[in-house]
Amino acid sequence: MADPVSDWTHRGGFAGLSRRIGSGEGLKAVERAGLAAATVIARRGKAADAATALGRMLGAPVVDGGKRTSGGDVTVLGTGPGTWLVFGDRPALVADLTAALDGLAAVVDQSDANAILDLSGPRLVDVLEKGLRLDLHPAAFAADDVAVTAIAHVGVTLWMSDDRATVTLAIPRSLAGSLLHWLEASARPVGLTVEAD
Amino acid sequence: MTSHRLASGGLIDRATPIGFSFDGRPLTGHAGDTLASALVANGIRLVGRSFKYHRPRGIVSAGPEEPNALVEKGRGPRREPNTRATTIELHPGLDAASQNRWPSLAFDIQAIAQFAAPILGAGFYYKTFMWPAALWERLYEPAIRRAAGLGRLSGAADPDAYEKAHAFCDLLVIGAGPAGLAAALTAGRAGARVILVDQDFRLGGRLLCERVEVDAMPGPVWAGEVEAELKSLSNVRILTRTSAFGLYDGEVGAVERLTDHLPVTPAGEARQRLWTLVPKRILLAAGAIERPIVFGGNDRPGVMLASAMRTYVERYAALPGRQVALFTTTDDGWQTAASFARAGSPLAAIIDARREVPEAVRALAGDVPVFLGARVLDAIGGQSLRAIDIVGDHGRRRLAVDGLAVSGGFNPDLALTTHLGHKPVWSDERAAFIPGDLPANVAVAGAAAGRFTLAAALADGARLGAEAAREAGHTPAETPAFRAGDEPCAVAPLFHVEGGRGKAFVDLQNDVTDSDVALAAREGFVSVEHLKRYTTLGMATDQGRTSSVNGLAILAALTGRTIPETGTTRARPPHVPVAIGALAGLHRGRDFKPTRLTPAHGWAKEQGAIFVESGPWLRAQWFPKAGETDWLQSVTREVEAVRAGVGICDVSTLGKIALSGPDVGTFLDRVYANTFSTLPVGKVRYGLMLREDGFVMDDGTTARLGPDEWVMSTTTANAGKVMQHLAFCHQVLWPELDVQMVSVTEQWAQFAVAGPRSRDLLEALFGPEADVSDAALPYLGCTTLALGPTRARLFRISFSGERAYEIAVPAGYGDALARALMAAGRDLGVTPYGTEALAVMRIEKGHVAGAELNGQTVARDLGLGRMLSKKKDYVGRLMAERAALNEASRPTLVGLKPTVAGVRLRSGAHVLPLGVPPTAEHDQGYVTSTAYSPTLGSWIALALVANGPARHGEEVRIHDPVRSGDVVATIVSPVFVDPEGARLHG
Amino acid sequence: MRIPCPYCGPRDSSEFAYHGDAAPRRPAVGNAAAMADYVYLRANPAGPMEELWYHAQGCRSWLVVTRDTRDHAISNARLAATRSPA
């Protein structure tokens, strides 16, 4: 019989990819690991009811649209018609959602599917425009808007903090290295710090 | 001070001398110079040899329209050919070389070509090198390239980095001359988001080159004040050194030269940035380009556009000649006389084709000799202009000159407005093409619109800037009125002077003469588009900026038509040359597309895996062990280890789709060719998916883990395609079905555990509490089990034909799972195996994969015909039932075994009957997959062969002309190993 | 080109996958001739045309986009799932 297997280290998508480029000061990228996540897809004809149920869970109204709603430790992101990507800092997120949305939506665990980076720093916008084909100007992108789009061929779900100072990217974890390649090349002249989990 | 630099004036920084070299000769210029202006200031005339005839050529213009002064810039891998000296910003260490001459610029042997001119006329290549075609590659093309080449590529990889960016605005202003500045300022002050681009390194456009005043300030001063104000506005972005090169649907492409003007590229900086500008409105204020006049010897170095001469004098304080004459048919040309007079070098003569010139214009000349109603017939000289022959009311006479300024009118730079197919219209009044039908969000201002005076340009800009601001929801305080004069700008069109003795060039860059245009017309190429292709007029880096209208006008005259009857000039992007590197940006070499890594990639790397690209993924191909010298050795070991014991393989790359909802069963029945609605909980089923045309799209398994928990797997290659197809089926075909689905490929790390000892390994992994017995988990069963801190999904499925399982854990535990499997299987001799061993085993087992699911096979071809349900409708059913797709003669899956052991089979080889010539008519199919089977001790193959299943036992010829293979093989069943399936269960 | 996704707003066309003419509707069961037309026959109008586009790098919706094939002007885009059945 083999030795008992004891080391079940959980690794985030950016594990081992911390780095500092140049001054390190133009842009800071911090991995947000350990969040539970789920895709919520409303049953046929139940998008409004599912939004209401999500809103009840958060204590803040959720809409069927590309908007971010935060409530407590949970963030709900509209990612498609009748579809939300939900992040939560609680292990029971999927179970809680399944209970809250019984009969209204499918809840699929995606806790390990995404690698998440919080981007901030004085050159945030300058770096993002080198990859994003979206207008992040306040006139075009509200602080609670969510965008599902692509950067350098990598699919991203993007949202920002209320003060617009932090932009968060959730990407497929298998593409973490490729996203960093873009980030590093784009931020090199201004300096970049990546803090992986 | 260099020989032709004026003692004062200009916008150069006299305190900053800059050393550079041209053809190896060290020279000095100043900050603010272009390479061209520095050459002019150094008295250098001869800058290149022409494309076809190798005639000596000089600088013609002062901008991007330059057809002659193309140089190789830089050295080594950074050498860039065909760079226009007029747009190269002078910088320390700039190393430029003339092109297209051998052995030296002054003495070029190939200049002899001009004496062979009668045979080098229009269509020369088409006529001469037609036949025999075989000689093209070997003889004609290399010879032509050597003779004609426009500069040389370095042949080395581009060492620079490039980047791309997107920017959005209410108003994009292209061109920072008076109109553009007025527009940007008006819209910017109103609060609109403005992007202002200019190809120059300094804002101002013609304001920098003319003696004019705006708001009682000299042009450059006013431009400087506007620039300062624009820079203070956070809603305005200024991009200098940026060329807008194309108008696309709703977007403008532009390239910003970030470091080309620096002696050394700063580490980490991109050389150029490719902008995609997304504006609500576009204002084109790109100005106009002066039109030369076609006459004999008009290519002699020293013949220059009149406005360019003025630019060199006013902006760069460089004198293009000391004995300069002016040949004009415009009022504007006379401004050059005024410039030269102010510079203390009055013109030698003014030749105006018009008989009458307004008094105010005449006054610009001072007391220079003026010949009205006269023309320049010939320019005379070799490497430099010596004299001109003029003809007019006063008869013919020769004037000794060293320079000739030419002004034939102005061509508004409208190329961008024509990129989407819109046409400019000819205005007789302005002797120019002016905007006609324009794209919806495009407006044109100033000289680009054919409004050639400064006051008109400023007024246009202010009006259109205010309009754009209002449209974006901003209210301009008031439209500013900029004070400036309406200088005289009349033109009496003259395109061509006939009767000269020398060659008269229409297109200097392509060496197209008036006789070439005449020849084309005689031969029936009377459409402008045909003329262009037949003579190459208007092609290459200058895109016909100085030649197109003249060519058109000459063709019109030859064919007795007006210019509008003859055609218009329309352009295609890019308007300026764009480096391929800029278009590629970051995505070159290995980074052309992103690379996906599995959660256990690091573990595989530690094991020394050799990786292979599999779609976007990198997968372990095999794991070499110490002492193994060749891949086949490693792969054979891995296969034997699995077939005799147990192996593990990372299959995380397979597509995984979660499905939920009351109608999943119905939905799967419609997208799969076989039935799924009957799949019980705890079971897995193999499924075949067809395209609507009946051909096989993909295969995979779907498991039902719970009453409403389904998970489909797809092949690695088709994961995205299948997801898109399912979304299509759901959203477009059957939106009434209550189904929810989402990709979970990223959520799960998945390993295959295969071999007769695989269950033993699972028992060790999961521990005694878990029941993985055959009773609890029979073949095609599935379950979930606790594993460490998480839960694993366990599927009993097999690709290898052995007892096998696939185990999935959340991706964050993928690395840990690999290590845990290795630890749990240590005593069993667990062996990691890669895609190569995986492929060997599936070929041994006759399982189809990508090579057989190649888009040309139907289920029947693959021996899977029995999977097609007759009881239901599904995507592809009706088309798959077509008779032609069900004929026995179709290439159908078989196995092949060479008759002589040890002989290798290769994929792609053709299958032929024995004893016939290897020709297409005898072709009976082809080899799709091959492997060395350790189990059989022989190479084996899967192939698609006509009537295949009926021919087991027949010997056929396996012919591989590309790799000189020719072997005899026996057709056998595609299932080489364990056809009864005993190992699967035992 | 930017395509106005009804869910995401205007997006770069590179985010979308093109499918083609939205007019053909999958025929009812059993009609092989109609199925052949559905699979292979396409009109090729010069002018406004309803087309299917998939917002692959966005909300993953299939859209019916009305695009003028002469100048690429897009006059409408709606979710395919919400259009009336054939």
Ligand SMILES: [Zn+2]
């Ligand atoms: Zn969308």
